[in-house]
Amino acid sequence: MFDDIAPVYDRMNTIMTAGGDGRWRRAAVEATELGSAGSAIDVACGTGKLSVALADRVGPFGRVVGVDLSAAMIGYARATTGDIVQLEFSVANALDLPFDDATFDVATIAFGLRNLADYEAGFRELARVVHPGGRVVCLELSVPRPRIWGTVYLGTFRLLAPLVAGLFARGRTYRYLPASLEGFPDPATLTGTMIRAGLRDVGYRRLALGAVALHVGIVGPG
Numbered sequence: 012m013f014d015d016i017a018p019v020y021d022r023m024n025t026i027m028t029a030g031g032d033g034r035w036r037r038a039a040v041e042a043t044e045l046g047s048a049g050s051a052i053d054v055a056c057g058t059g060k061l062s063v064a065l066a067d068r069v070g071p072f073g074r075v076v077g078v079d080l081s082a083a084m085i086g087y088a089r090a091t092t093g094d095i096v097q098l099e100f101s102v103a104n105a106l107d108l109p110f111d112d113a114t115f116d117v118a119t120i121a122f123g124l125r126n127l128a129d130y131e132a133g134f135r136e137l138a139r140v141v142h143p144g145g146r147v148v149c150l151e152l153s154v155p156r157p158r159i160w161g162t163v164y165l166g167t168f169r170l171l172a173p174l175v176a177g178l179f180a181r182g183r184t185y186r187y188l189p190a191s192l193e194g195f196p197d198p199a200t201l202t203g204t205m206i207r208a209g210l211r212d213v214g215y216r217r218l219a220l221g222a223v224a225l226h227v228g229i230v231g232p233g
């Protein structure tokens with residue numbers, strides 16, 4: 012599915028979020044607290060928007076690796092992000108990252124977690140490749156509270172996502188998007204998942220009136 016939408020993914024995102032996705036990614040970059048010459052892995056990087064923002068933050072002496080399961084997304088990321096010396100992309104599964112333990116200062120995942128078959132295993136794998144004291148940052152869609160507003164939001168999303176995607180001849184594919192949110196854990200439950208995966212000092216903030224949640228956890232014993 013992600014191979015199919017790679018060429019239109021960024022434009023669809025901007026329309027569906029009314030430009031909000033850029034702001035949310037900037038908040039995720041801030042939450043990494045990465046310094047100059049730091050290192051990060053951006054898992055489920057898609058077309059590489061967050062990876063580029065991270066590369067910008069760490070500068071030319073840093074290192075950012077964007078990985079994604081979709082070869083088309085990685086191909087698109089490589090073709091569109093230009094020549095940034097501290098940035099590389101590769102095809103890899105979030106649940107089995109081809110990196111040694113404690114390789115990076117930070118691991119990020121943006122709008123990718125809900126695609127994984129096992130969220131706890133996903134966080135455990137992100138934490139594994141980050142050194143103790145480093146950060147795992149997760150940006151993900153969420154269902155707003157209170158429940159009545161959440162129901163209205165999901166209903167609207169279910170109608171609008173395929174309509175907007177229809178503009179790009181991807182309407183059928185994009186029925187998946189709201190469906191992937193149904194049953195997805197709320198931010199407090201996801202905090203528990205991160206703690207069970209071995210992260211500590213886990214906290215989150217809601218963005219976009221609760222339609223997005225930004226979680227941060229620290230790797231290793233306190």
Ligand SMILES: C[S@@+](CC[C@H](N)C(=O)[O-])C[C@H]1O[C@@H](n2cnc3c(N)ncnc32)[C@H](O)[C@@H]1O
Pocket residue numbers: 013014054055056057058059060061078079080081084103104105106120121122123126127
């Ligand atoms: C909604 S996109 C998010 C892309 C990007 N992070 C962003 O912020 O726009 C979800 C991405 O997760 C990737 N993905 C799904 N399952 C994956 C897995 N098991 N391992 C790595 N990437 C995966 C998809 O290929 C897709 O590019």
